[in-house]
Amino acid sequence: MSETIKKFMYLNRRAPYGTIYAWESLEVVLIGAAFDQDVSLAFIGDGVYQLLEGQDTSESDMKNFSTTYKALGDYDVTKLYVEKESLEERGLTLDDLMPLTWEDEDDDWAEKDSIRLVSRAELADVLDDQDIVYSF
Amino acid sequence: MSTLHTVNKSPFEKNSLADCLGYAKEGSAVLMYEDGVYGAMKGNAVAEKVAAASGVKFYALGPDLKARGISEEKLAEGIEVVDYAGFVNLAVENDIVSAWV
Amino acid sequence: MKFAIQVNEGPYQHQATDSAYQFAKAALDAGHEIMRVFFYHDGVNNGTNLTTPPQDDRNIVNRWSELGKAHDLDLVVCVAAAQRRGIVDEGEMQRNGKDAQNIADGFRISGLGQLIEAGIQSERLMVFGD
Numbered sequence: 001m002s003e004t005i006k007k008f009m010y011l012n013r014r015a016p017y018g019t020i021y022a023w024e025s026l027e028v029v030l031i032g033a034a035f036d037q038d039v040s041l042a043f044i045g046d047g048v049y050q051l052l053e054g055q056d057t058s059e060s061d062m063k064n065f066s067t068t069y070k071a072l073g074d075y076d077v078t079k080l081y082v083e084k085e086s087l088e089e090r091g092l093t094l095d096d097l098m099p100l101t102w103e104d105e106d107d108d109w110a111e112k113d114s115i116r117l118v119s120r121a122e123l124a125d126v127l128d129d130q131d132i133v134y135s136f
Numbered sequence: 137m138s139t140l141h142t143v144n145k146s147p148f149e150k151n152s153l154a155d156c157l158g159y160a161k162e163g164s165a166v167l168m169y170e171d172g173v174y175g176a177m178k179g180n181a182v183a184e185k186v187a188a189a190s191g192v193k194f195y196a197l198g199p200d201l202k203a204r205g206i207s208e209e210k211l212a213e214g215i216e217v218v219d220y221a222g223f224v225n226l227a228v229e230n231d232i233v234s235a236w237v
Numbered sequence: 238m239k240f241a242i243q244v245n246e247g248p249y250q251h252q253a254t255d256s257a258y259q260f261a262k263a264a265l266d267a268g269h270e271i272m273r274v275f276f277y278h279d280g281v282n283n284g285t286n287l288t289t290p291p292q293d294d295r296n297i298v299n300r301w302s303e304l305g306k307a308h309d310l311d312l313v314v315c316v317a318a319a320q321r322r323g324i325v326d327e328g329e330m331q332r333n334g335k336d337a338q339n340i341a342d343g344f345r346i347s348g349l350g351q352l353i354e355a356g357i358q359s360e361r362l363m364v365f366g367d
Contacts, residue, residue, distance in 0.1 A: 004357060006356065006357055008353075008356060011234065013155065013236075020278065021245075021278065024277065024278055024317075024318060027317060027349060028277075028349055028352060028353070031348070031349040031350055031352075031353060032349075032353040032356075034350070035350070035353045035354075035357065037353075037356075037357065044155060045151060045155055085158075120158050120159070123159070124158070124159045124161055127139070127159055127234065128137050128139055128161060128164075128232075129137065130232055131232065132232065132356045132362050133232060133233065133234045133235070133362070133364075134243070134352075134356065134362070134364065135234070135235040135236070135237050135364045135366060136237070136245060136277075136278065136364075136366065144252075144253070144256070144365075144366075145367075169256060170252045170253075170256060171252075199259070200252075219263075220259045220260060220262070220263035221263045221266070221267060223260060223263065224260065224263045224264045224267055224269065225267075227240070227361050227363060228238050228269075228361070232361070233361055233362065233363055233364075235363070235364035235365070235366065237245065237253075237364060237365075237366035237367060
């Protein structure tokens, strides 16, 4: 749809449900996927809570959008950077997060992890290498 | 690549400044505006962290300082005051802008 | 330079839209281009013509309309966010069976693709939020 391919970064620093930012930013990611850009998501601070396994809104009557993260791979959104320090500060490990995968068509449709656990310093390098940063 | 980081929240209300400082690399710029300007004052609990960010240039938005009664002598050392035109220039001079909202 | 601006918060509650406006004005004064202002989240509330602020305060909605008119700005209110929050134009009124519209002068309602396009076409994206 567009000739220039830019590096798009979506910066996620908010927990889900308490405010709508996480859900509405995910809507941008889904729409943006149709534009064939080089997309990454970063989960920093409370943003890591978005990816917690086992979200159940049946009793709060909020919209449960956590399953949408699992569909991101189908939209070719395959780079989800999770900051290690943020997880640790919150007493979490990778095992507490939803398993998110994508199928690599260039590698015989091998299933690969979408979540990339990175240190703050590593993620800082990734952020600095972007063309555009969306914050919500 | 150099980045302009913008911080618009008080460091005592939210962790925007702390998050930003974790990502501001040498050669980058940090602009504090709106309630973010409280992070630019001297003698507060975050002043040491700001001073320790080596190679990072800090700016504060003059109109927001003025609105909040913060005169220049209350600012930590090394903080440069800019107006909205200066804000625009910072966005132009750096390659990307990261908003730590 | 070609800027795009994203506004995440509504008027009065947060300074975000004031900052976005002042930034836009300063950028235009300096001869830069603002290719689009995209209003998202509660930012869509900047596009209602039903606000009546006290006379001794700034009129944030009118200020955007006037700046938009003076510089032919593309003021875009996100349709998904607007539907949730009750910002309605003629088309949305008819599509959704509403009996009123409230989109302010110079604003238009459109899809999220406009925000992505703004990211692609602009040289800098400025985000103003809470």
